[in-house]
Amino acid sequence: MASTHWVKESAFGIWFLNTDMWQQRVLKRALDDLDTLLPDNRPAYSAILDIGCGRGHALRMLDQRFHPAHISAIEIDDALIGDAVRQAERCRCPVTVTAGNAEALPYADQSFDMVFCHQSFHHIVQHEKAMQEFYRVLKTGGVLLFAESCQKFIHSFLIRLLFRHPMHVQKTADEYVALIRQSGFEVDPKAISTPYLWWSRPDVGALEWFGFGVPENREETLLNLVAMKGF
Numbered sequence: 001m002a003s004t005h006w007v008k009e010s011a012f013g014i015w016f017l018n019t020d021m022w023q024q025r026v027l028k029r030a031l032d033d034l035d036t037l038l039p040d041n042r043p044a045y046s047a048i049l050d051i052g053c054g055r056g057h058a059l060r061m062l063d064q065r066f067h068p069a070h071i072s073a074i075e076i077d078d079a080l081i082g083d084a085v086r087q088a089e090r091c092r093c094p095v096t097v098t099a100g101n102a103e104a105l106p107y108a109d110q111s112f113d114m115v116f117c118h119q120s121f122h123h124i125v126q127h128e129k130a131m132q133e134f135y136r137v138l139k140t141g142g143v144l145l146f147a148e149s150c151q152k153f154i155h156s157f158l159i160r161l162l163f164r165h166p167m168h169v170q171k172t173a174d175e176y177v178a179l180i181r182q183s184g185f186e187v188d189p190k191a192i193s194t195p196y197l198w199w200s201r202p203d204v205g206a207l208e209w210f211g212f213g214v215p216e217n218r219e220e221t222l223l224n225l226v227a228m229k230g231f
Helices: 011-016 020-037 057-067 078-088 128-138 157-160 173-182
Strands: 046-051 070-073 093-098 112-118 138-149 222-228
Touching: 020 057, 020 112, 020 173, 046 078, 057 070, 057 078, 057 138, 070 078, 078 093, 093 138, 112 128, 128 173, 138 173, 157 173, 173 222
Parallel strands: 046 070, 046 112, 070 093, 112 138
Antiparallel strands: 138 222
């Protein structure tokens, strides 16, 4: 029976987290995109929280990119904690990996300068509670880096076949943006990106390979955005 808090990934999905495609074409590409959406006069992000850290591959990327004093990482799947701890040992800064639930984060109010949530939110069932927790643990002036697959992608045939998700809570890009704003975050339209990457399309990019253009009128498959907790 599925948890009321999350849906465990399939065996294929857990294996996929260790592939080069995941690390370079999904995770790193999302971080590169998010980095361009951050303000030019960005402050130091001394304390970073990685939500749903999985096997921990983002930890070293966050460490090298933002030079924090400390990273906290939380993961609900106990089977992945050991791998995340081993990745944490490769970081320059100290990293604390905790088993826990994004809907009830075990951190004090205003603990972090940055909350990073990459491809984890679509496994969570109670979206509103989780987003309120992200807002709570961020410091005033802190940033949320949010990268997600949208409803169109999660509901596609290949994804339903290979992965596991709580299908009834999936959202469109516009619905995710609305949820984040309703939770108190400020989202500048210029800090929103909707990359239409080949692997996220229903045709897996085949139409473009055959010379057809990318459709302008479409339901977005991916969302990257930077939100701020205002003063």
